[in-house]
Amino acid sequence: MSEPVSTDPVSTDLVDELRSRVRALLTEAWPNGAATQDVDALDFLRARFDAGLAWVHFPVGLGGLGAPRALQAVVDAELAAAGAPDNDPRRIGIGLGMAAPTILRYGTSEQQRRWLRPLWTGEEVWCQLFSEPGAGSDLAALATRALPGTDGVWTVDGQKVWTSSAHTARWAILVARTDPAVPKHRGITYFVCDMTDPGVEVRPLRQITGEAEFNEVFLTGVRIPDTDRLGAVGEGWQVAQTTLNNERVSIGGQATPREGGLIGIVARTWRTHPELRTAELHQRLLRHWVDAEVLRLTGERLRQQLAAGQPGPEGAGGKLAFARLAQELTGFEVELLGEAGLGYDDWTMVRPELVDFTGREAGYRYLRAKGNSIEGGTSEILRNIIAERVLGLPPEPRTDKDVPWKELAR
Amino acid sequence: MSEPVSTDPVSTDLVDELRSRVRALLTEAWPNGAATQDVDALDFLRARFDAGLAWVHFPVGLGGLGAPRALQAVVDAELAAAGAPDNDPRRIGIGLGMAAPTILRYGTSEQQRRWLRPLWTGEEVWCQLFSEPGAGSDLAALATRALPGTDGVWTVDGQKVWTSSAHTARWAILVARTDPAVPKHRGITYFVCDMTDPGVEVRPLRQITGEAEFNEVFLTGVRIPDTDRLGAVGEGWQVAQTTLNNERVSIGGQATPREGGLIGIVARTWRTHPELRTAELHQRLLRHWVDAEVLRLTGERLRQQLAAGQPGPEGAGGKLAFARLAQELTGFEVELLGEAGLGYDDWTMVRPELVDFTGREAGYRYLRAKGNSIEGGTSEILRNIIAERVLGLPPEPRTDKDVPWKELAR
Amino acid sequence: MNLLYTEIEEELRASVRALLTDRSPVAALPGRLAGPDQHDPDPHDPALHDPALWHALAAELGTAGLQVPEAAGGAGASLRESAVVLEELGRSLAPVPFLGSAVLATTALLAAGSERVAELASGARTGTLAVPFSSWEHRPTVRVEGGTLSGRVTSVADATAADLLVVPVEGGALYLVERGFTRTARTSLDLTRPLTDLAFERAPAHLLTEDPAVLARTLRTGAGLLASEQLGIAEWCLASTVDYLRERRQFNRPVGSFQALKHRLADLWLEVVGARATARAAADALANGAADAPVLVAVAASHCGTVAVRAAEECIQLHGGIGMTWEHPAHLFLKRAKADQLALGTPARYRSALADLVDLPA
Amino acid sequence: MNLLYTEIEEELRASVRALLTDRSPVAALPGRLAGPDQHDPDPHDPALHDPALWHALAAELGTAGLQVPEAAGGAGASLRESAVVLEELGRSLAPVPFLGSAVLATTALLAAGSERVAELASGARTGTLAVPFSSWEHRPTVRVEGGTLSGRVTSVADATAADLLVVPVEGGALYLVERGFTRTARTSLDLTRPLTDLAFERAPAHLLTEDPAVLARTLRTGAGLLASEQLGIAEWCLASTVDYLRERRQFNRPVGSFQALKHRLADLWLEVVGARATARAAADALANGAADAPVLVAVAASHCGTVAVRAAEECIQLHGGIGMTWEHPAHLFLKRAKADQLALGTPARYRSALADLVDLPA
Incomplete structure (x- = not known):
């Protein structure tokens, strides 16, 4: 296990130290550089995670070093220069960008240790079961039900939509209604759903382009142990905010060249x-x-x-x-x-x-x-957010915030 | 007094009859055509009104013949061809387009006979005292108060704005609040205000162009006899709808040529x-x-x-x-x-x-x-109207319709 | 200039709409076009050309001959009525070759004075104009050799089932071709109007006219009438969006009660109202051979082509996710609108043409 | 390329804003400019040129010499800092000749290597560039005869109180003129930046440079820096509109809670954010003599000129009637924004210039 780096303001020392840690990792796990044929990429990624160089701002032991997030760029640049394998962030974007920050903030130590390493290495793909046919922009209106059992296992029924990677995912982050008698934002609980459960059915959703990037996911009697819940029962909306606010930001990434894109x-x-x-x-x-x-x-x-x-x-x-x-x-x-x-x-x-x-x-x-x-997030919702959170314009009158979910018209 | 024309569907007969009435008017009141120097234009306009050729769709006795509105174009074209004087509709547009239809619909016979003839001939200019600094798009929120007196005379206090022609007007159409204890649309009454009342002060309102097309009008203890009320007490909002919906429509006018304007x-x-x-x-x-x-x-x-x-x-x-x-x-x-x-x-x-x-x-x-x-009417209000009345989209949630006016925040 | 619909036109519209609603309902289109496992659309698929529907529309309702004088075997109406049919086809995207046969080929045959127009007018046979569908000022590349034609014409609309081809050749003359050519299907952006490449190799041909003005007039007529189809597309998109937003609820309100969406739809409605006026003006001017028909066609093509795309794009956006799915017909209107924007000259081309037409030089 | 504001720049901004807020508050501008009975504005009116304010800004705060090296008598900063001053002047419309003197004339004198730049840098004297304010690629019409200048230059900005005129002559050389000319005030759309016609009749003149590239560079610098003024205008318009809509109530709601207005302001905010990035990029590139400065100036001039007008137009519209009154300052920002759109080349001219600059030929 690596020692944490200094948490002083970003300094040349810190950059130097990170570079030396990268060199140590490369020496150990990628000994012959790009010519290495006999090292499995997955082994290297696991070694990188264990060296705290996966996401340096994560805690020690969970793939990081407690370093400033901006310094990840230093690590990435060194490893890219050495031609070391990467975890293909585009393929596992939902895990990296949405599931991981949520698990970090709300997960138990056990959950963090179980999920974060294979998530980061790409061994386990994650998907997101949030949107429903009747709950798009108004996600908090979701109708998928989770009923508690006496055996510490929840039973989930409902339909989710616009799920990318559902057919390749091992795990899903899932929000479901656990209390229909309270206002909609308060009766939601956040779970991690095992996509191999027999009650999970994934159907491709063909779209305007002819292809099917997304899926519909039908949940019928899906069983989720209470140990796979993230955050408290009824606090799923707050947990989901962490997920939604953590879209992957390319801090310290390269500047886009003119006429890129x-x-x-x-x-x-x-x-x-x-x-x-x-x-x-x-x-x-x-x-x-x-x-x-x-x-x-x-x-x-x-x-x-x-x-x-x-x-x-x-x-x-x-x-x-x-x-x-x-x-x-x-x-x-x-x-x-x-x-x-x-x-x-x-x-x-x-x-x-x-x-x-x-x-x-x-x-x-x-x-x-x-x-x-x-x-x-539709452009219309984004404009609302800018108007209210950035410009400080007042919200519209709301009629849906204090009414029990089950009494809302649908 | 002229006989009413046939109310059959528009026919060639009717057109012919109107043309012959115009010829009769010209013979009598404009005998030498454009060369006439000894006939006062005002006398001619009065004669035209009395002949029912002012606005042919108005009733007989009030400047019209009860004819289809579209036939006004026939009269206008004949008179224009003869070079007869006109009443300069641009100068008296508020009277013609807004006051007259309201007086026609809500006025007593006496009010109609008193006001419509000099309104149409242009002897008396009208203006409109509707908008206020705090009631623009939300006209129904108006705060100008009218208090009833024991002598059958109302006393009006308040401030109006965006009043064109106020400094040349003899009369104004005015909406004022007569009951602050009921919801805002229900406590309004519609009056005709004598602009020569000493309590009326007109100040020019200089605008972005440098000129002052409009005025602010300050009303201080203005006295309005109850006989100058249009419609019932408390029903001023409905009366005002007639005013606002009767913008002058150029039925049967000439087509605009390409590159006009x-x-x-x-x-x-x-x-x-x-x-x-x-x-x-x-x-x-x-x-x-x-x-x-x-x-x-x-x-x-x-x-x-x-x-x-x-x-x-x-x-x-x-x-x-x-x-x-x-x-x-x-x-x-x-x-x-x-x-x-x-x-x-x-x-x-x-x-x-x-x-x-x-x-x-x-x-x-x-x-x-x-x-x-x-x-x-701002473009924003017009878009609301199109969306709701033409497209049938649902209204926004309202919080101002059922609350007593005096309890609304301002 | 009559910009209204006559009673006869309204009756025609009602008949056409009843037929199309019954035989080619919009909601069924996505299912007809391609199931979840289907690959490239086959242009010989009945979903892409429905001969029975075409017969009912063209022959039984008599729409194929609307612009053809009775003496020439037609209905003796005019392009005004043809435009009404195109409005309904724009609303329904029904797979019939009305534009190619009853507008383009018929206009060319009429202008060339050919008796063969009667075959198209009766609906017995189907034709089209052998030009790339994007043509505006077309420069033909097909060659004449000893009374036969050779060469290729790509991206031809309504050629899938055409019996008669009106083929422009180098120099601008028009020939009639019935055999001696091959068709190759293209994969088209517009799923409901397949395009075809035609290859002529010493195809027997019959000279229709040597006057190149006939081709120009035919293309202009096509663009002017296409404006009515674009109007129909825009109307469907606006109406279906309004309907959806009245029903769809989010945040305990009909989504259609949100003011930002209402204002966008009010603006769109205003543009559709303008589209109706310009499409009527173009059809009326073409029907009457008005001197300013080129101006009115340019205005209608410029405005309606733009409005149809905007309406279809707003339709997709305001339907949210459901509008992005293959199962919902909205995407078919987007594809038709975008293809129509390129068809017979883009809005931009027609705006530029006005520089000369109304003396606003660069 | 540094697109942020340095600490020094933020301190400079704070000083300038404090001075302008105190000595030329926006709310007082309409009253200063013209009472209800006043006719054409008099450009010698202190409301239109405030010498005491200019002295405080130029000499006491030292902003006149920001772009001038210390060795040449200046503050040894750069055009980046001058741009920050212009942002604040755009927010306040304060009647001072910073653009003409500290940007245009100073840039020309520096580029020509003239020692006279020290007089402008100290704030002791004021200069401007004698070109029509709408100039982009300027073709001078003033003639040189025996070391004197003759001719007219119309619509010159910041000439009301200028001591030194930098005058381009036929062929593109620049001369310095201090006397022998007359000024005639024009009635300007922009009430807060009066324009003046200059007539030279055998005016004594001093040759600054024969290199016509100096004029081109000066105009480009002016356009690039004007983007920062335009950013300031847009920021004032957006902020004052947001403030008004939070307070103004109609229908028992703050008007700012209506979604259609919120969406428009969100879109406007997005454009202002873009304006800040492009204005910073242009200022930084000019300050550092970057090779792609012409591209970044063209982008900033195109975007910021457009955004300022749009922000001012939305400001008027969303203030409703009150924004149409002379008493409210909104109209002054509209007039400045519209005049700035024409100044030193329109956004359209700069977009067109990109065709050559980035190889996108017509």
Whole structure:
């Protein structure tokens, strides 16, 4: 077990110490660098976790060193330079970004030790059972029921939707109603659900693009031991806030280069296809280019603020601005292409693990981008949040906060 | 007194009869046509009123013939062709468009006979005392008090604002609170206020353009006889709906020509000033031109619907669309002008009787157009109305409808 | 200029709507198009071309011949009535080749003075115009050699079941082709209007006209009438969104009571009202051969093409997650609206065309 | 590229804001500018140029010399700090010639290597650049004859009280002029930044540089820094609108609780956040002579010029009637924002300039 590093303000000493710990890890677990063929990637990731270099701001013993979060970038850069294996954060994003912070804050020591290591190494994939057909933006209205048993085991029945990775996940974070007689925010409990339980049925949900990124999950008599509950009974809403507020922030990540992302694709098409150009498209392209650069600089300023320990409210707008730009750019791209924009690459129903905007054609990007303003909090909800939490505008009159859940109209 | 015309569906016979009545009027009251110098314009307008040719859909004896409203266009066209004097509808628009329909619906015979003739001829100008500093979009929250006296005379105290023509008006339509103990919509009464009362003080309200089109009106112990009340005590809100719903509709008016209005001004500048053109401005000009033509065709379709006796909900959108177009066009015009757009014609504080977009320069138009989305119902209120009354979307939760007025927070 | 619907037009609309509601209900479209395991749509799938429905619409209701004079075998109505049919097709996305056959091919045959128009007018046969569906100012690439045609035309609409092809050739003349060509299906963004590549190899052909103005007029007519289809799309999207938001509850309120959504829908409604006026104006001007038809077509194409896409995009967004699913028909309207935005000239192309038409030079 | 504010910059901001809040409070501006009976504003009115305030800002706080090296008589800071001052001037509309003197004239004198820059840096004297305020790519029309200048320059900003004029002449050289010219006041849309016409008749002049690149660099610097003023305008407009909507009640609710308004303000806030990032990027790039300064200036000028107008227009609209009155300061911000949109090149001009700068050809 590693010693914790100093918790003084970020200093050159601390950076040096982290670098030396990375070198020690590499020497021990990745001895011949990128030429290493005989070391299993999983073994290396486990060794990295045990060395406290998984997420340095986590506590010692749980993959971290109690160091400032911003210093993770130092570790990542050193390991990337050495060509060491990574845990593929895109594949296990829900575990890393949502489940882990919640387990860290609300889990028992036993739960933390059981779940965090295989979560981080990617041995166990996590998914999220939050949204329901009748509870989207209004998540607290959820209707999935969890009934306590006399044997310390809960029985869960309900339907969840928009669940990515459900068909590959070993575990799910789950919110369910345990008391319908109290107002909706107070009768919810937060569980970890074993996705191998026979009562869990996962059905792919085909979407506008033809593929099925997400799933519907039907829960029928699913049994969850009370030891897999996170936080107190009836306090699931507060626990879920930790989950929802912990979207993965790329602190200390690299700055995005100019023309990174979708604008780069469009600009390349423009440069290589002079026959598509018109005066009207030109003016719109220049507007989009400016908008993309504004978003890039806004993100860069946010990154600098976070790195300087001055997080501002600007983060709240990133997803909103990205969704708008992505939708405008992809709509423009289809129009720019003219006849080619009338086509589509492939309607085949597949179940992709990842969304890849760059690996598909313009029509796919156009359709997939429509989800950017819906998934993970609609743009409408984000505007409410900015107006109320950032600008301090008053909330709307509410009629749903103090009424018992079972008396709400549905 | 004229005989009423047939109330059969609009027919050629009816049109012929109206034309012959117009000829009779002209023969009698405008004998030598445009060369007439010895006939007073006011005498002619009185004769026209008495002949039932003022507003043909009004009852006989009150300036009309009980004819279909659409036929007014026939009368107007004949009289315009003869060069007969008109009552300058722009100067007395509040009387014609708002006071008259309300007096017609809610006035006693005596009130109708007293007020309608000089209102129509323009001898007596009317203004509207509705809005208050604390009651704009929420007109029903108005705080101007009217207290009944034992002598059949009400005493009115309060402040009104955004009153055009107050300094030239003889009469005002006025809403005031007569019962603060009931919910706000139920404690209002509708009066006609004599603007020569010594308690009426009119102060010009200088605005963004430098001029003062509107006034503030301070009411201090103004005395209004109960015989000048319109409708029952406490029913002023319903009476006011008639006023507000009777904006003057140009039924049977002439179709607007292409490039009529602001777009024509901008297009002429474009054509005569090639040195101002850029590719970017060109694309925006074409967009504005299309938008203006869309609005023109929309208005033309509405006009045809009304003329065919098929009024649709489309009218609700006209003001909203006009305000947006006017603001976009005038902002574009200033930008197009470049250096000239940095100037302003005249900041002199004057009190114009009419707003004249074409008689002033681009900067004035830009600033004045900002009022188009505020005056006479803000664009926000119009969107609410369209959403609820045209589209049938549900209202927002309300907390102000059933509470006594005096208990509302202000 | 009559911007209203006549009684006859309203009766026609009612007949067409009744037929389409019965035989091609919107709610059934996603299921017809592709089950959960289905791959690329097959353009010969009856879900993509329904011959029985087409026969009922074209021949039994007589819509195929609306713009054709009675003397030429048609119904003796006009493009105004054809536009009403397109509004209903935009509302239903029914898989029938009305645009290609009853608008594009028929307009070309009429303008060329061909008697063959009677075959299309009766609904007995089906035709289309062999141009890429994105064409605006089309430069034909098919060659004439000894009275036969050779060359390729890509992305042709309504060609799946077409018997008669009106084929523009180099120089702008139009030929009629009935055989000697092959069809290859494309994978189209718009699932309900499949596109086809055509290859001609010494195909026997019949000269219709050498006047290149006929092609220009046909394309302009197509764009002007497409505005009515776009109006129908926008109306469906607006109406279905309003219906959904009245029913869907979140936070113990109908979602449609939230003011931000109400204001967006009010603005959208205003644009749809404008679309109706411009689409009517374009159809009326084309029907009457009005001098300013090119201006009114450009205005309608520019406005309606934009409104349809915006309405479909708002429809998806305001339906939330359900609008992103394959099972809900909203995505089919988005795909149709986006494809229509490219079809027969984009809104931007038509705005640019106004520079010359109304003397607003660059 | 540092997009944050340094501690020194925050201290500078606090000093400037304290001075302006005390000596030129926004709420007092409409009253200072023109009472109900006042006619055209007089540009020599102290409300339009406040020499005492300018002395306190320029000389006592030392802001006039921020971008000037200590060796040349300045504060040895940079354009980053000048940009912070402009943010505060945008928030206050204080009647001082900072842009003309401490940015435009000073940049030109520095680039030309003139020792005279010390006079401006100390705040002892005031200068400006003699170009129409709408200039972007300026083509000078003033002629040189035997070392004297003749000609007219219209719509010059900050010329009311300027002692030193930097005058571009035909061919692009710059001259320094101190006498031999007349000023004529214009009636300006922007009430708080009067414009002046200058007429030179054989005015004695001193050659500063023959390099036309100095003028281009000065104009670009001005446009890049103006973005920070535009950011300040937008921030005032957003903040005052939010404050008003929290207080104003209609329908027994704070107006700011209505969702449609909340969503509009959230969108506006997002644009203001973007404006801050781009304005900082432009100032930093200019301060450091970064190679991509022209790109970052174009982005900032395009975005911030647009955002300031939008914020001011929303401010007027959401204040309802009160925002239309002369007594409320909102109109002054609208006029400044609209004039700034035209100043030193419109957002559209700068977007178009990107075509060459980032290889996106027409």
